[in-house]
Amino acid sequence: MHDIVIANGRVIDPAGGRDEVCDVAIDGECIAAVGTPRGKARQTIDAKGKIVCPGLIDLHVHCREPGHEEEETIATASAAAAAGGFATICAMPNTHPPADDERAVQYVIQRAAEAAQARVLPVGCITKARAGEELAEMGAMLEAGAVGFSDDGDGVASTAVMQRALQYAARLGAPLMQHCQDPDLMGGGQMNSGTTAVRLGLGGIAASGEQIMLRRDLKLVEHTGARYHVQHVSTVGSVELIRQAKQAGLAVTAEATPHHLLLTDAACSGYDPNYKVNPPLRSAADVEALRAGVADGTIDCLASDHAPHAKEEKDLEFGLAPFGIASLECALGLYAKALIDSGWMDWPGLIARLTTGPAAVLVRPGTDAGAATPQGLAAGAPADVTLIDPGKRWTVRPAKFLSKGRNCPYDGWRLKGRATATLVGGRTILCNLPASTMI
Amino acid sequence: MAPKASSSSRKTERADKSFLWTRKDLVGIDELSSEEIVHILDTAESFKEVSTRSIKKVPALRGKVVALMFFENSTRTRMSFELAAGRLSADTLGFTAAGSSVAKGETTLDTVRNIEAMGVDIFVVRHSEPGAPHMLARKVRGAVINAGDGPHEHPTQALLDVFTIRQRLGRVDGLTVAIVGDIAHSRVARSSILTLRKLGAEVIVVGPPTLVPSAIAAMGCQVSHDLDAVLREVDVINMLRVQFERFGSQLFPSVREYSRLYGLNADRLARCRKDVLVMHPGPINRGIELTSEVADGPNSCILQQVTNGLATRMAVLYLVSQCVA
Numbered sequence: 121m122h123d124i125v126i127a128n129g130r131v132i133d134p135a136g137g138r139d140e141v142c143d144v145a146i147d148g149e150c151i152a153a154v155g156t157p158r159g160k161a162r163q164t165i166d167a168k169g170k171i172v173c174p175g176l177i178d179l180h181v182h183c184r185e186p187g188h189e190e191e192e193t194i195a196t197a198s199a200a201a202a203a204g205g206f207a208t209i210c211a212m213p214n215t216h217p218p219a220d221d222e223r224a225v226q227y228v229i230q231r232a233a234e235a236a237q238a239r240v241l242p243v244g245c246i247t248k249a250r251a252g253e254e255l256a257e258m259g260a261m262l263e264a265g266a267v268g269f270s271d272d273g274d275g276v277a278s279t280a281v282m283q284r285a286l287q288y289a290a291r292l293g294a295p296l297m298q299h300c301q302d303p304d305l306m307g308g309g310q311m312n313s314g315t316t317a318v319r320l321g322l323g324g325i326a327a328s329g330e331q332i333m334l335r336r337d338l339k340l341v342e343h344t345g346a347r348y349h350v351q352h353v354s355t356v357g358s359v360e361l362i363r364q365a366k367q368a369g370l371a372v373t374a375e376a377t378p379h380h381l382l383l384t385d386a387a388c389s390g391y392d393p394n395y396k397v398n399p400p401l402r403s404a405a406d407v408e409a410l411r412a413g414v415a416d417g418t419i420d421c422l423a424s425d426h427a428p429h430a431k432e433e434k435d436l437e438f439g440l441a442p443f444g445i446a447s448l449e450c451a452l453g454l455y456a457k458a459l460i461d462s463g464w465m466d467w468p469g470l471i472a473r474l475t476t477g478p479a480a481v482l483v484r485p486g487t488d489a490g491a492a493t494p495q496g497l498a499a500g501a502p503a504d505v506t507l508i509d510p511g512k513r514w515t516v517r518p519a520k521f522l523s524k525g526r527n528c529p530y531d532g533w534r535l536k537g538r539a540t541a542t543l544v545g546g547r548t549i550l551c552n553l554p555a556s557t558m559i
Numbered sequence: 560m561a562p563k564a565s566s567s568s569r570k571t572e573r574a575d576k577s578f579l580w581t582r583k584d585l586v587g588i589d590e591l592s593s594e595e596i597v598h599i600l601d602t603a604e605s606f607k608e609v610s611t612r613s614i615k616k617v618p619a620l621r622g623k624v625v626a627l628m629f630f631e632n633s634t635r636t637r638m639s640f641e642l643a644a645g646r647l648s649a650d651t652l653g654f655t656a657a658g659s660s661v662a663k664g665e666t667t668l669d670t671v672r673n674i675e676a677m678g679v680d681i682f683v684v685r686h687s688e689p690g691a692p693h694m695l696a697r698k699v700r701g702a703v704i705n706a707g708d709g710p711h712e713h714p715t716q717a718l719l720d721v722f723t724i725r726q727r728l729g730r731v732d733g734l735t736v737a738i739v740g741d742i743a744h745s746r747v748a749r750s751s752i753l754t755l756r757k758l759g760a761e762v763i764v765v766g767p768p769t770l771v772p773s774a775i776a777a778m779g780c781q782v783s784h785d786l787d788a789v790l791r792e793v794d795v796i797n798m799l800r801v802q803f804e805r806f807g808s809q810l811f812p813s814v815r816e817y818s819r820l821y822g823l824n825a826d827r828l829a830r831c832r833k834d835v836l837v838m839h840p841g842p843i844n845r846g847i848e849l850t851s852e853v854a855d856g857p858n859s860c861i862l863q864q865v866t867n868g869l870a871t872r873m874a875v876l877y878l879v880s881q882c883v884a
Contacts, residue, residue: 315777319589321689321711321749324772391690436666437688439709 122161123147123546126505129167133174134472135479135496144172146503149545154497167507170540173471174496175207175239175504177478179297179375180272180351180423181448183209183240185231186224187216192428192524194228195235197448200426200523204449205539207504208239210482213250214273220245222260229265238544239504241267241482246285246296252277255285262292267482270297272351273398275333277303282337286346293484295373297349298337300358301399305329310439312385312400320388322438325400327355334358338365341372349481350374352425354399356409363418373481375423376410378454379445379529383407387529393434393441394529397427414473415464421477422470424451428525446525450516452508453535461536467510503546510537583882584696584703585875587712588753596757600722602874603867609646610869619877620649623680628671629706630656630686635841635865636706636716640683643872649880652679667691668698675699680883681876684708702879710744716840717750719871721758723864724795727836732759737789738780739765739821740799740848741810743772747799747840752778763789766821769810786821790830797838798823798848814847824850828858836860 124146131154132139138154145157178201184192194211201209211228213219219228225242232240244261248254250271258269269289275298276282282298289296305326311317313324334350338361341348350362353374365372379397384404387395395401413419427444434441447454455474459465475496495501513536518528578598588596609617625644629637632655644651652674665673671682681702684692689711696703707713721731728734736755742748742764752775755762762780764771776782783789790796801817811817823837837849837858845851854861 313774315774318743318772318774319749319778321709321746391693432666435668437686437691437694439688439690 121159122152122157124163124165124543125157125161126165126167126172126507129170129172129507131172131497132468132471133497134468134476135174136498138497139468144497144505146505146543146546149503149547151497151499151501151503153499165507165541169509169511171467171471171508171510172497173506173508174475175542175544176205176452176474176506176539177208177482178206178424178426178448178451179210179421179478179481180377181209181211181426182214182428182444183211183228184215184428186227190524191430191433193235194231194240195237196522196524197426197428198232198236198238198240200448200521201238202542202544203522203539205452205506205508205542206238206448207506207542207544208241209448210241210243210267212270212272213243213245214271218245218250219243220248220250220256222257222264225261225264225266238542241265243268243270243272243297245269246271246276247281250274252281255281255288258289258292258294262294266294268295268297268349270299270351272297272299274303275299275301279336279340283340283344286340286344286348290344290346293347295347295349295481297351298333299351300330300333300337301325302329302332305332309400310396311388312402314385314403316385316388320391322388325398327357327402327406330355330399331357331361334361338370338372341365341370342368345371347371348373352377352380352399352423353410353413353419354380354402354406356406359409359413359418363413366418373420374418375421375478376414376419377423377425378447378451378458381407381410381414381458382454383529388438391438392529393436393438394445394527396438396441396443397425397445398443411459411462411464414459415469420473421481422451422455422473423478424448426451426523426525428523429527430524431526434527444527446518446521446523446528447530448523449521450528450530450533450535453514453516453538454530456510456537457535467508503543505543506539507541508537509540512536512538512540514538580878581882583879584692585714585879586692586696586703586705588714588717588750588757589712591757593757596718596721596754599718599871599874599878600725602878603718603722603870606873606877607867607870609873616646616648618648620644620647620880623649623880624652624678625649625681625683625876626652626654626674626679628654628674628682628684630667630684630691631707633685633706635868636685639865639868640706640872640876643869643876646869647873647876649681649876668695671695671699675701681880700884702883704875704879707746709746710749711746712750713746714750715868715872715875716747717754718875719864719868720751720797720838720840721754722867722871723838723860724836726863726867727860728794731755734794735761735763735792736795736797737763737765737793738797738799739786739823741770741802742766742775742799743770744802745799749778751797752780756780763793765789767811767817786827787830790827791832793831793835795836795838796823796831797840799840800842801844801847818847822848822850823853825852828853828856834858838864841865
């Protein structure tokens with residue numbers, strides 16, 4: 121007798137190349153069988169008309185803990201993740217204090233074990249205190265459970281420091297995740313450089329600032345052989361640089377966010393700080409290039425860059441409000457809108473960008489990274505499973521989010537497709553997502 | 560979006576008498592139609608006469624409270640609004656950010672809401688952040704007048720400028736106006752471009768490439784980096800103040816070089832049309848953007864601008880006061 125059988129769903133498993141209507145059986149924390157399992161089940165989940173896929177992974181989430189628990193905690197971020205279909209999230213290290221040593225990484229792991237409803241994998245800092253000067257103890261953090269390194273929020277400005285970081289990380293086999301933005305060109309930038317910024321009198325953040333750091337890093341990657349991941353790609357020029365780097369055989373991966381796939385800088389016209397994000401919303405041509413890049417695999421992963429802020433932080437003048445959009449709970453529907461509704465991709469393709477794509481960034485060659493890298497829906501793999509109703513029409517209501525973040529520009533958006541259940545290690549089952557978030 | 564100069568704008572230079580003003584706020588020129596702009600100018604025209612009386616006061620805003628919320632420093636704009644409110648018989652409340660609750664960390668919105676709780680009808684807001692008056696206009700019941708929001712807009716300055724142009728040259732439609740200086744960081748430039756374009760004038764913005772973003776052309780103006788090349792074509796030349804705080808960011812090499820390339824002196828003035836109108840929003844850096852002989856010469860209307868500011872601001876205060884619940 122199996123603990124759980126998810127019956128009659130369209131099982132899409134990019135890792136195993138499977139796309140067929142069948143059952144998924146779960147025993148304890150692991151997948152027992154996929155296909156037509158024999159015997160009865162203690163619990164049967166009817167998945168008729170639903171997609172059954174490996175638990176979705178989001179490489180880029182700001183859990184804010186420790187330091188800004190009023191904005192979000194590991195408990196609330198992971199609850200929001202599970203509600204949105206994500207079984208695994210990576211916690212960015214720009215907390216207070218930043219996760220730049222072994223103890224800070226252990227703290228995230230401990231808090232996740234105590235309170236998390238989804239797997240929370242810590243990302244450590246590349247440099248101490250994210251100051252961009254001295255390398256953080258990446259080796260010790262890796263042993264403590266970090267899955268990669270990033271100074272997210274800022275790029276590593278110094279070419280020499282970035283070169284050393286790449287050399288050092290190459291030996292460890294861990295990915296360096298870069299927020300590409302030349303700080304010299306950031307100035308007092310508040311939004312994308314262009315006609316809207318000029319008309320609004322807001323400082324611009326030029327597309328070239330992203331591309332200059334990316335171009336520099338790719339040259340360093342060429343010489344160090346390190347694994348390099350481009351966070352939240354936002355410009356057409358960056359997509360092209362990544363495409364060329366992949367063609368040249370560099371170990372480069374990249375992610376794109378829902379907002380960069382859906383919104384343009386014109387949205388900033390009303391000075392609503394909910395549209396203030398870093399990298400900034402760009403032009404329609406950038407949106408189009410990002411969609412094409414995700415569709416053709418130049419961009420391997422979709423990642424939310426979920427960045428919750430307290431209400432009072434965003435209730436300010438545009439220029440004084442912090443950067444960030446909270447979107448974890450509606451990310452899946454947003455991806456579907458950007459990529460499926462618009463005809464760029466189908467569900468199997470989209471799911472690959474949310475499972476095998478990010479898993480490949482996290483896996484370390486020659487190591488057993490265990491839970492960090494779901495192997496898809498194979499017998500013996502951790503039972504991380506997401507059920508998606510691809511036809512479900514629903515309305516985004518940030519007031520009902522499990523996340524503490526309400527800084528969400530999609531309030532009232534009608535979306536098609538959402539997760540109806542998320543299983544994490546066979547344990548947590550969220551079949552009954554908060555009814556309030558459903559229409 | 561670039562408002563197209565249309566031939567129909569000519570007839571709108573004098574407004575329809577039956578025009579009804581419906582705006583609670585004046586946050587920018589961007590929001591206004593050409594009819595609304597002309598209505599403000601015509602209303603200002605009728606208030607101009609008040610300043611010539613021996614008792615310079617009308618009871619239009621008696622019993623109303625105008626709060627002057629200057630989160631950023633200002634001398635002439637503040638005094639002009641204060642005097643304008645006084646001539647309309649309103650009570651005024653002063654406020655400066657230094658030494659206030661803002662210095663103690665209160666947000667703009669909280670500060671304004673607290674003052675509104677005392678019973679304020681109109682807020683005149685100067686703020687260093689673009690969009691601050693727009694945010695306030697959405698969240699407070701009282702009327703909000705933008706008295707300058709960072710580099711974004713300074714609508715009453717642009718209005719008093721076209722009022723002055725109309726007074727001196729008899730029209731705005733069909734004129735060519737050069738705006739010279741730090742366009743990138745100038746709220747006067749943005750509001751002026753919008754106002755002039757909506758009233759049918761051509762605008763050329765002039766300055767070094769580091770101070771003139773090429774994207775400004777999308778607002779409907781021409782861009783030039785050569786002052787000498789445009790002198791001959793212009794009817795009006797508006798010289799913006801050089802903002803010394805910009806030197807730190809090395810947006811231009813030196814005052815000397817700026818003055819040499821973009822300063823208006825007698826030699827350059829001689830190459831303009833004889834009746835060219837020279838304007839400046841003040842405060843002037845004499846000898847830098849304007850030499851004294853130009854600033855004080857017959858082509859200059861700088862002090863007239865200041866005088867007209869009063870009537871223009873009386874008009875704006877009066878119009879929005881009619882729409883506050």
